[in-house]
Amino acid sequence: MNPIADAFQLLIVAMLMVFIVLVGLMFMMETFKKFATMEKPAPAPTPVAQPTSQPTTEADDEYRRVAALVALAVASEEMSDRHFVVESIERLS
Numbered sequence: 001m002n003p004i005a006d007a008f009q010l011l012i013v014a015m016l017m018v019f020i021v022l023v024g025l026m027f028m029m030e031t032f033k034k035f036a037t038m039e040k041p042a043p044a045p046t047p048v049a050q051p052t053s054q055p056t057t058e059a060d061d062e063y064r065r066v067a068a069l070v071a072l073a074v075a076s077e078e079m080s081d082r083h084f085v086v087e088s089i090e091r092l093s
Helices: 003-036 058-078
Strands: none
16 A cells, blocks of 8 residues: 555544544543432521611621622632522621
């Protein structure tokens, strides 16, 4: 055979091998994903405190926004696969 035909044959065989390996990896990842998402225990609901009505100042509102953002940041670090919404802001101490 001539060298060009050998090179073309090697090219086709190598591309087929890469394709087969990539398809195998895809199926393995899909299988592992199914095992990873099997029955996770549901987290216990946390009690929500009732909001109290107190007169607020503009500085107090700013502190409340900062506290809400910090709480959302900490919560999203612990559970990154969830979506959090601030329903109420109140001072505990």
